Amino acid sequence: MALDQQTVKSAAALAGLARQLKQLVDELDDIVKSDFDRPAGTDIRVAGFALTERINRIIDEARSRWGEKMETGRIQQETIDDLSKSQEEVNNLRSLSSAIALAQTRSEVVDLLLNMIRDNIVPFGSAALYQGSDEMGFALTDSWEATEEDRLEIERQRAAGFLDWVVKSHSAMAMPAEGKYPTAIYVPMKAGNRVTGIFLLLSPRAVEDFTQSDQERISLLCSQAAIALENARLVEQVLQMKQYNENLVLSLTSGLVAVNLTGMVTTLNPAGLDILGLNAPDIIGKSLSSVSRLEPLAKLLAEALQSGGESVKTELTFVEGDKKQILDVNISSVLDEDDRVTGVLGVFADLTPIKLLEQQVRRSDRLAVVGQLAAGAAHEIRNPLSAIRGNIQLLNRKLQKLPDGGEAFLSRTKSVIEEVDRINRIVGGMMELSKDGRLELKRVSFNQILRAVAGLVEGNYKEAGVGLDLALDDAIPEVMIDVSEMKQVILNLYQNALQAMKTNGKLTVYSGLVEDAVGASYVQVRIADSGCGIPKQHLEKVFAPFFTTKTEGTGLGLSIVHRIIEEHKGRITVDSVEGEGTTFTIWLPPARDEAKKEPQDG
Amino acid sequence: MEKSKLKELVARIEKLPTLPVVVTRINAMVQNPKTSAREVGAAIATDPSLSAKVLRLVNSAYFGFPSQISSVSHATTILGFNAIHNLALSATVFQLFHDNGAEELFDRRAFWEHSLGVGVLARMLAEKVRYPDKEEAFTAGLIHDVGKIVLDQFVHEEFRTVVSLVRQNNLLLYEAEAQVLGLNHANVGYILGQKWNLPKKLQDPMAYHHAPGLSKYNPQLTGIIHLADIFCRTLKIGNGGDNRVPPLNKEAVADFKLTSADIEYLKTNSEKEIEKAEIFLDMV
C-alpha cells in the first residue's frame, strides 16, 4: 500500500525538522561547553533566533549538570593525583618511622621526631612536650627554642584547657594561637590505645592551610615516636634493674657464689672472693673443688644440686696449714621462670673474727672471775713482795760493802728487784682492773688533767728526746670526771705513746668541742703520736686485757683506759697508720648545766 | 509481594531527594588527603545556612570545646575533617526529612529522640571500644532509621498498614514492614546510602543494624549501632515506632568486651550527653 502524499510530505518535513533539531542541540551543547561563565538566565541566541524561556531553562539545567559533572570530575582527578602524591608521602613516612624505631634513647627519639616534622610536614618555631597518662595527668617535661613570649603562649594554651581537650579527644588538632605564631598544633603520642604524651608546636603556617594529610602524617610520626619512647623507657628500666641486681651482688658484704648444673662457678662476688682469698679469673668458670682448701664448700654445693636445690644452713671449716677459717653458709636453689632448678646459690660470711671474739669474750668472762680472785690475792701478794724487796735491797747494800763490791751477785740482786717491781706493777694493774667502778666525780676542765699529767711525764719525754705539744682549746666545757682515774688514763696513753716513739718523735695533744651526727656535743681529746703505729691486725686487740707486744709489757694499760672511759659514759677509739703514728681519741659528754648550779657547800 | 510491586516500590524510593551538592562535594573532598581546611571552609560557605548550622554545632555543649571557634575552616582542623563532613551530613539529613507537611503515621519528635539517643550512645560506645571516629559513630546513629521516614513519605498508604499491624500484634517495625512491603527500613537505608553515595563505612550501619553479622565494610560500627539501638529501646530513650526490644546479636558485640561497669557508666551518663546533643533537634 502506497503512502498518501500528505504522509510523505509530513515525513519529509519531520526529517528536516529532526535535522534542524539535531543541529540546534549540537549547537546548544557547544554553547554550554564554550560559554561556561556566562551568567545564568541571560538570553541565548542560536543562529540569530532568541530562544524561548523554556529552552533557556533547559540549557541552564544542562549547564549546571555539566558544571556538577566537571566539578566532581575535577575533584576526582585531583583526588587521584593527590592520592598518588600521598602514596609517595606514605612511603616516605614509612622510612621515617622506621628510622624513629631505630633511635635508642629518649632524647634521640624526640630530636629525630622534631627534625622529621620540621623537614617533612610543617615548619614550627618552638615546641613543648607534655608527658603523663590519662589517669595521672600530663605535665610539661621539655620545651625547645621557646622564647619568653612562646612560653607565655604555651602556658596560656594549657590554662585555656586546650591541652585537656586534646588529652580527651586523643586526636591531633591545629588551632589559632596568640603571640608570634598564628597556629598551635597539638599532637597526641599514642602507644597502642594509651596517650603517653602530647606535643605542642607553635607554627608559622596558617590554620587554614592544614590538610588532613598533614594531621594524619604528624599523628603517625608522633605515635611511632611514642612507641619508640615507650621501648626506650622499658629498655632503660630493664637495664636499671639489671644494674641494680648487679650492684646488689657487688655491694653485698656477704660472699655469694653460684654454680650451674655442672658445678661450674658462674658468679662469685667481690666480698666472696675476698673471704675465700681468690681472684676472679682463678675460679669463675671452674669447679670450686679445683682449690683443695675449698673442698668442703664444693661438696656442700654438689650435694645441694643432687638433692634438687634444697635449702641448707650450716657452718664450714677450711683448714690450710695452721690457719683455720670458719664460714657460715646458706644454700638455696636458682630457679628459672618455670621453676626448674638451674643451679645452686651459696651465701656465706666469714665467722673467723666472730669466733675469735667469742673466744675472747669467753676468756674475759673467766678473767672477770680471775680478776676478783686476783684483787683479793693482790693484797696478799703485795705484803710479802714488799718484804722480799726490802730484804733484797738490804742484801744489795750489804753486797756493795763487800771488798770486791759484790760484783758477782750485784747484777742478780738488781734483776730480782726489777722482777719484783714488775710483779708489783702487774698486781697493781690487776687491782685497778677489778676496781668496782664507784667514781668520785668532780666538775673540772679536761685541759687541767692533760696539763697535770704532761707535767708528770715531761722529764721522761725530754730524756728520750721526744716533743710534747699541748694544743688545747680553753673554751671547752667542763666535764664530770673522777680526776685520779682520768689521770691514770692519760698517763697510760702518754706512756704508750712514748714507748712507741724514737728520738725526734712528737706527741701532740688536742682538745676541743665537737658535735656528732645527731647534733650532740662532746669534749674531744686527741692524743697523737708519731710512733711506730699499730699493725691493722692488732688494732681491734689493743684494748683487750693482756694484749701486749712489749717484752716488759703487761697488756693491761689500755684495757684499764677502756674501762674507765666507759664508766664515764665516754668513748675511746684508735686510728693508726703503721710507721707513721697512732692517734687515740676520747669523747666525753660535757657536764650538764644544772650540775653547775649545785650548791658548793657539799 | 510480587516482583513488579517491589520494583515499583524501589522506583518510587529512588525519586528521593538528592543530597545537596555541597554535602556530596565535601564527601568527595574529605576523600582527598590533600584538601586543605581552607577549601572545606569555602565549600561549606557556598551554603550559608549550612555553614551557620555547622558553626552553631561546633560551638555547642555537644563538643564542649574550651574556646569560641570562629570559622568552619578552624573547626575543620580542630575537630577533624571527617567530623565536619559528618556534621554537614547530619544537619542536612535533619533538614531533608523534617516536616513534610503530610499526615505523619508515627511521632516524629519521639523518632528523632530515638535517633539522637542512638547517635549519642554510639558516640559513647565508640569512645569505649576505641572506634577511630566518634563523630562518624554519632552520624551513623542519627541516620540509622531514616528508612522509616522514607517509607512513611513515599509509600504512605502501605506504611499505614505496617503501623497498624505493629500496634495490633506488638510486632517489631521491621517485621511488619517485611510482611506488608517485602522490604524493611534497613533495606531502604541501603538504597538511600547508595543513591546518596555515602561512604561505605556509613552505609553498612544503616543497612545492617538489625543484622550486624552481614556487615562487610564496617562490622565494628554496625555492631555499635546495633547495640546502641537496643540500649535506647531498653532505656526507653525516644521511640522508633514500635515498643519491643529486638534480639541482641551477641557475636557482633563480643569484641567490645564491655563490662558491667561500662554498661553502668553508659546508663548513668547517657542522659547528660543526650542533653548536650539536643541542639541537633532544635536545629530542624
Ligand SMILES: Nc1ncnc2c1ncn2[C@@H]1O[C@H](COP(=O)(O)OP(=O)(O)O)[C@@H](O)[C@H]1O
Ligand atoms: N701509742 C701506741 N703506739 C703503738 N702501739 C701502741 C700504742 N699504744 C698501745 N700500743 C700497743 O698496744 C699494746 C697494748 O698496750 P697496753 O694495753 O698499754 O699494754 P702494754 O703497754 O703493757 O703493752 C701495746 O703493747 C702496743 O703494742
Ligand SMILES: [Fe+2]
Ligand atoms: Fe532500625
Ligand SMILES: [Fe+2]
Ligand atoms: Fe533504631
Ligand SMILES: [Mg+2]
Ligand atoms: Mg701500756
